[in-house]
Amino acid sequence: MKDFRRSSGGTARTVTHIRAAQEVLALTARLVPLRQLPPRHLPFRRGLVALGALTAAALLLSSCDGDGPDPGARADRGPAVVAPGRPGEPARTLSPGEAVKEAGNDSPNSADFRYARMMIAHHEQAVVLTSLVPDRASSATVKALSARIAAGQRPEIGAMQGWLTNNGGDGREEAHDHSTMPGMATEAQLERLRAAEGEAFDALFLRLMITHHQGAVTMAAEALSDGNNVQIEEMATDVIAQQTVEIDRMRSLLD
Template sequence: MSRASVVTTGLVALAVLTAGGCDSGPDRKPAAADGPAVIAPGEPGEANRTLSAEEAADQRSENDSPNSADVSYVRMMIEHHTQALVMTELVPKRAESSKVKRIAERVAAGQKPEIEAMKGWLKSYGKPLQAERHEHATMPGMATEAQLKKLRAAGGKAFDHLFLTLMTTHHQGAITMATDAKGQGNNIRVEEMADEVIAQQTSEITRMRDML
């Protein structure tokens, strides 16, 4: 083999190795991981859009302006939390168990500041506390008027059991709402508040189930 052929062969091999090194180097941008499509709710009057998981992440990193799902979640969760406080206010005079009294105090202590934080969030974006049309009829976990009436009339162990049952269901509904908000919303602060709801209320569900 001539000297020129050897040089040419070596250069080709070097080019192949260099190309391979570039493909496997740490700076190579990985292919986007496959993920489920995300439905992105539009602003009022706008159609929803279907985004890939990567597109949804890119959109949020570029602009976390709240969409209709964020606003709806915050409004509904304020009302949802408010009903929980109505239930906890009955506990001091009607409950028998000291454990029930403590869990009620814990619920109230957690949800009162969350309500204020959510009201502040709405105000910061110039959103009214209530929508023009009522959108809260299908909130999961909400106690009915009949159930609240029964709770107000109960006392002692019967009250304890009913309170724990209703509040557990109420918490499960809040977790469902928060999970939906994380998947449909766009605002980072709303996602953080939803994470707080999920963590706090999951812990409280465990405590209440242990009391039943």
């Protein structure tokens, strides 16, 4: 009877470890979305995939040692996991338990909040730029492109405001000079755009919006590098993918 109880306990622990391994792999899939990322971020994302796989393997291997006399010691005995550092940071060696906690922690940090607050203001200026198009542009293609930009960025503003509300942010970037954000048009540039019409307006609008989009891509890349929250990562990834396509389209219209 004693051996049967030990076997039953070992089986239960094995099932628990298998389930934990499955959860780690599922979490890794969520943390590493199958979307286009800038090349400089791919090593970090691939490292997270490897971290998830190694952690799952460690849990499964530890389940095979389920009948030892000291369950607490067994929990710390699995293979060490090397966690990749973010760009510019060294890798770290974690125990299987530490690796699970590391993979599951996506609490927002200051970079996440900064990105959401600043990108709201950045998107709001893009909406202002597009609002000038209907009455001033001569190109139907520019008008259609502008409408798509506005239609894409308005919901993103709402999503970031909602994220801030859900995570305890107030949506304001206090005492921050928005003109210093990458790609922001100056007031003088806005005045020139308001005064322009026809083809001159089209060309100036495209140049300003290309610069504006490039700034947004820069900010999104910084969020991917420095942030920690999965939702912010997904929003930043979307910005990079969408606005890179729009930059290419606007450049083609200027050629």
